[in-house]
Amino acid sequence: MHSNPSLNKVLRPVHLWALAVGLVISGEYFGWNLGWKVAGTGGFLIATVLVTIFYITFIFSYTELTAAIPQAGGPFAYAHKALGPLGALVAGYATLVEFLLAPPAVAFALGSYVHFLYPSLGVIPVAIGCFVVFTLINFLDIKESALFSLVVTLLAVAELLLFMGIVAPGFRWQNFKQDAMPFGWGGVFAALPFAIWFYLAIEGVAMVAEEVKDPQRTIPRGYIYGIVTLVLLALGVMFFTGGVTDWHKLASIDYPLPEAISIVLGKQNGWTKVFAGIGLFGLIASFHGIIISYSRQLYAMARSGYLPAVLATVNKRFRTPHIALLVGGGIGIIVVRFGNTNDAITLSALGALMLYIVSMISLLVLRRTHPNMERPFKVPLYPWFPWTALVLAVVCLIAIIWYNPKLSIYFFGALLVLAALFMAFRRKTHQ
Template identity: 50%
Template sequence: MSDPQLKKVLGPVMLWGLGVGYVISGMYFGWNLGLAEGGTLGLAIATVFIIAMYLTFTFSYTEMACAIPKAGGAFEYANRGLGKQLGFVAGITQNIEFVFAPPAIAAAIGAYLNLLYPSIDYLTFAIGAYVIFTSMNILGVKLAASFELVITVLAVVELLIFAGVTLPEIKFSNLEHNALPNGVSGIFAAIPFAIWFFLAIEGIANVAEETINPQRNVLIGFGSAILTLVVLCVITFLSAVGVAGWETIVYPPGSVEPSDSPLPLAIAQVIDSSHILYKLLIGVGLLGLIASFHGIILAGGRATFEFGRVGYAPPMLGKVHSRFKTPANALVANMVVGVIALFTGKTGEIITIACFGAICLYIISMISFFALRRKEPDLVRPFKVPLYPLFPMTALVIASVCLVAMMYYNPKIALVFASLVGLSYLYFLLFLGKDKKAKL
């Protein structure tokens, strides 16, 4: 009996929409919390290193995605390059990233809508978002990707409008003010929030199996998405901080609690809150959150599906819906875990757990890259990373430094993450069928 197969319907434009959409909420919220840790200069330095990591990682990852276009992404590459045990670890870190990022974004969506409708609890909105967008993903990947493309384009346009309003008003004195409040240590403490700018871009690889001519289109999708995101990151950072200093986009007036809405706080320094552009930013900003929420649900469903398909998770997770040809069971399972995480109310901690999953995924992926180059030199690689071995080694070194820094500044969350991986690995060792163990 052949493995369940996903339907090939995605082209390069939809891949760009997915890649940018996975990430774009990171421009709208979350990153400004890194300013409280490192100030303008501390977060800027951390972001420069993270951009270098993502650029070199993305092009290295693209080589593997084009050569091995499977829904499991990093899990497939590690499984093939490093063996089934490290393949399992890569897969579980990927699943942690894609399962724990959506509840953090859902909480932001719920909090935003709660401001508009305070009589309705934010959890109601957050859970409603889960049900709606999980259902949309079950109905078909083309429908999901088309929707993602539309709201991503709107979210990008809104960021450009925001920059157009604020950039003429920036002053370099605002960028220089209290630029490194916590010294060098603030740079390392800001790393998770710099990662949040780009978290989940690698999700493009998880839809490679549903891509028309993946050997060509995955490269176009990855390359165009990461370049778009780097430009948006730079202009959003400079235009938001430059209008009145970093404190104004971290702390609302009269509050000592950090805000999840840095862009409205920034644009309020330039135009009145009754202005149509201010209202437009608020409205389309919600679409930025929805784009990432919906997109990561899509990618996460594929990662969990592949885990089930190869027998590393309950087989029911590896089933394809008979009518819609989508990983419906995996999508529903991820939603259940996400909703449970929502009820903890620990949004910041959930973000950091997702970042731990991402960084570990990047490290294992780059080790897998070198292993595949050595073990399978004749593997057909439609795209080869430029400046080999500099690019993958740069990504590996920066990711490793990030992991150490995150463990140092977040020891309790690191322990929670390690427990999740450790318990999952124990399950892998104890409960896999003998036929799987025999292949180890």
């Protein structure tokens, strides 16, 4: 056990910015538009504003935890310190559901974008191929993986700015406000998981904390620069896309941005094909970043005894958790083969919200039980920011449960079974 090498500390603020934005940026390319289907443009705008307020308050609060406890387990480590083993189990389960089910949703979109460019290539084979290729890429040293993430994230951000510039002349206010709230306030709540998709997974930066140089200073910078970038991109993309045509045409597809450009410029225009091609960079950035994050979460939970110890094995040459990468990739391929984008997004959002709730409770508890703990970064306007994030997370969770009862039963049923097995095992080992 002692010969197992540690993770490599090489990441700087620019790498964390790229990872924070890259983890999430696919949410600007697809998935969010499904919110129009249940809420309309106006209802979804309200949902997005609520979720944006939540993520701003959450990230400032979460940064305090990440800088104070820079461990690969992220929320699992925070909950363990604040709430004990059972709290850590809940946080770890929620994190794994979020990060293991988000990549299949991105893989579906990658397959759809490639199919848009080359109709002879099927969506599912391309999605499975993406898991194979990017699992192998992540076998490399974290420094090479982070550099790859930086390059594709910069390309993805540049592309979204280009997209807004291309479609802005075609924006018509009457298109955006047409049938703006067809389902009233109920639609606003139904749209919350799709608004969350704009920002979901940004907290994955915490899972590379053990690979960061000077984490107490580097992590806050990476998080704050990242959330500012994402808020501007999310609101800009949603607003401009909603005004180029009758939004109903874009509400149910996995490639809304290329379709919006084709409406403005025409399907035969060269920019339409070019944009669809380089649009893959945004999806690749998220796909790549989330694979990094779930492998570190599996590694951290296995290292702490919550998962089989083999998942904590670190490759001696590249110092990456290669067994965790293989297992996570295998789960993703199974979900791609038998699941769908909508369910993957909803379950991932359920996991994320449970993680957010446990993390905010952990922050509030640690402030009370460990007042003298070193905190290189302190959340502003305490306790208003963490309490605002906690309340909004609970509201979003209730909304998703209300509109997705079957998936919620699966999610919470599995959690209860795991918790019961965990408590029974602990009692047996302590006898």
